[in-house]
Amino acid sequence: MIEEPEAEYRSGIGTDIHRLVEGRKLMLGGVYVPFPAGLAGHSDGDVCLHAVIDALLGASGMGDIGTLFPDTDPQWKDADSKKLVMIVKERLEEKKWQVVNIDLIIYAEQPRLEPVKGQIKRCIAGLLGIDFTSVNVKAKTNDMLGDIGAGQAIAATAIALLRKKKRRTL
Numbered sequence: 001m002i003e004e005p006e007a008e009y010r011s012g013i014g015t016d017i018h019r020l021v022e023g024r025k026l027m028l029g030g031v032y033v034p035f036p037a038g039l040a041g042h043s044d045g046d047v048c049l050h051a052v053i054d055a056l057l058g059a060s061g062m063g064d065i066g067t068l069f070p071d072t073d074p075q076w077k078d079a080d081s082k083k084l085v086m087i088v089k090e091r092l093e094e095k096k097w098q099v100v101n102i103d104l105i106i107y108a109e110q111p112r113l114e115p116v117k118g119q120i121k122r123c124i125a126g127l128l129g130i131d132f133t134s135v136n137v138k139a140k141t142n143d144m145l146g147d148i149g150a151g152q153a154i155a156a157t158a159i160a161l162l163r164k165k166k167r168r169t170l
Helices: 047-060 081-094 114-128
Strands: 009-022 037-039 097-107 135-140 153-164
Touching: 009 047, 047 081, 047 097, 047 114, 047 153, 081 097, 081 114, 097 114, 114 135
Parallel strands: 097 135
Antiparallel strands: 009 037, 009 153, 097 153
16 A cells, blocks of 8 residues: 555635624634623533634544534533634644634624624634735624524634645755
């Protein structure tokens, strides 16, 4: 059997959706967004960072967020999703993967996200140790269709591109 070399680049996609509920802070992309409701979830419910985590795990072939951080494990109850991103980043580094870029779409009827898109970009870039210009954030409404359009949920989809770090040869 001939062993093929490992791919130099890999892409992955991640998606997440959570229902809006009263009594929780709204966290999107690691940024607090002032709003009367937040996202339900075992952790802080940050759909943006959860989608990014799944995209990174998918690109690296390391599973998914539910396997790595199961909602049956009490240590992840109300966990800050920024911490989860940092754990994934460490695992990527152990496997010699480098994040090239992240593209993120947030689906929300409310609140309007234009004022915080730059903060979300900055937070994600900082967490992953990549340039601000290597993260793109888009916000879309759902044209009043479905749970998102009715203002009952927020969703996110992310794609990640990873590059395998080359070994140094002498």
